[in-house]
Amino acid sequence: MPVNVAVYGLGPIGSLIAKKVLEKKDLNLVAAFDVAPEKVGKDLGEILQLGNKIGVAVEHDINSETVLKSNNVDIVLHSTSTYLDKIYPQIVRCIKSTADVISTSETLCNPWYRYPELATLIDEMAKKYCVTVLGTGVNPGFIFDTLPATLTSVCTKVEKIHAIRSLDASKRRFSFQKKYGLSLSVDQFNELLNRGQITAHVGYAESIDMLASALGVKLDKIIEGQEPLIASKPLKTDYFNISIGQVSGIHGYGIGYLNGKEFIKVELFAEVGREEYEEIRVEGEPPLTWKSHGTSGDIATAAMVINMIPKVLNAKPGLIRMLDIPLPSAFLKLNIG
Ligand SMILES: NC(=O)c1ccc[n+]([C@@H]2O[C@H](COP(=O)([O-])OP(=O)(O)OC[C@H]3O[C@@H](n4cnc5c(N)ncnc54)[C@H](OP(=O)(O)O)[C@@H]3O)[C@@H](O)[C@H]2O)c1
Structure with a gap:
């Protein structure tokens, strides 16, 4: 069964992630979110300049919980901003929709360091809704850790x-x-x-x-x-x-x-x-x-996010870090246990 994926944030990194998801036959890109008025309401194919529509309309961030639920999204690939206090409401909406989350937010890579209280809240909520949340990227997420x-x-x-x-x-x-x-x-x-x-x-x-x-x-x-x-x-x-x-x-x-x-x-x-x-x-x-x-930073970040999909889908519920998952690697074929 293909995994239903949403992309949250369509800046350069989110757009690159979306393009790479579209190249993976095991992944089904079913929803996309942003806040920019010039993006919301448009077809994702247009935003990504693919030259064709793909039938996924970009939705506003505030509607994410409902849209994620109605599209049966399994996992959200999130890349809107750096600081956890700013993205916290976005992560909460994803968790409440019961989707797993992989985010490029640098502070979510190891949130207990800078935001211990928010980390505990996210961990408890993720366990309650039986989902997994991971922050990763090329750095933090790989090169220095x-x-x-x-x-x-x-x-x-x-x-x-x-x-x-x-x-x-x-x-x-x-x-x-x-x-x-x-x-x-x-x-x-x-x-x-x-x-x-x-x-x-x-x-x-x-x-x-x-x-x-x-x-x-x-x-x-x-x-x-x-x-x-x-x-x-x-x-x-x-x-x-x-x-x-x-x-x-x-x-x-x-x-x-x-x-x-x-x-x-x-x-x-x-x-x-x-x-x-x-x-x-x-x-x-x-x-x-x-x-x-x-290491080419942007493509490496997109790769880290996409390659962690099977690891996160197979992980225990809660807020996890890269060191909590089994050996990180690329995936050529989805293998969900
Ligand atoms: N860990 C790593 O290795 C790594 C590597 C690369 C990037 N990053 C981080 O990943 C994030 C994304 O990078 P980027 O270069 O693509 O950033 P960006 O240029 O700031 O793009 C972020 C996109 O998200 C949108 N956005 C902002 N708030 C939103 C919300 N509440 N809901 C939905 N969309 C929202 C922005 O819209 P507006 O333009 O209208 O604000 C923009 O389209 C940044 O925080 C960056 O620092 C981490």
Whole structure:
């Protein structure tokens, strides 16, 4: 039986998820939600610029519970925003419709870290309605948490983990470049970041806390921070012209301390023109270095969300994290137990 899927939020990530769902024959895309007046009421095929209608009208967020129920939606793929307090009512509507949820919300990846009370409420409600809720994505969800946790499987001792992600911000979507403050002055960047009007990356601490939890250790403390990187020559992306002295990207970090020493360090360099790679170094027995040539963030996020569908459909009810599911992997054919 194909699984009935809804897509909640039709920005660049939600739209990409929807397109990839349409390519999977085991998945039946039956509903879609957004709030933007230019999207609500239109056929999803039109919003995704497929060149044909697909018979799914985009519904407004406020109607989601009813629409999810009437379409017998099994699982909602949710990608509207980052902070759990903002998306909480959306998640509640999905749960009450009795659909499972996979969300790209960075803070829902490990919600007990920043929103313990909301996490408990969601967990209790998910159990009551017998559904599973998971937050995931490329990062948080994989590069700074699930991947290093998996790599340590071959170590008998782990003394320190250092994960670095370096990416070319010019290759990313408009909403990414905007939230990383490209072309702002340093003062504007700091002011907007402090006011929460831009966020750059969210989730350093969520990833570190989740990784520590996978290793079974309780950290003394976690610190995190982000600073702008400054253009030393004029730069151009599809969306921004950056002059010398303006923001060309960010360096962000999180550090988890164990027994007073750095135990987990994650670092992000996201800048226009930057070399793309991820590197994970584990100091321990045996020491280990893993390096990639970069992971394309948007498609990887869509992949993580879609690939977790069978894992979530097979999972126990409640609010879960990546470390609560069996080995993450792609799925080529749905196998629901
Ligand atoms: N974990 C990860 O690795 C990862 C990776 C990529 C992205 N993300 C996160 O995933 C989210 C989506 O990314 P994006 O770039 O597509 O963001 P975006 O450009 O902000 O798009 C979000 C879409 O959701 C719509 N929306 C807002 N509130 C809604 C609501 N209450 N109900 C239904 N739709 C609503 C927005 O409409 P309006 O435009 O009208 O507001 C917009 O169309 C972001 O929070 C992003 O940070 C996480």
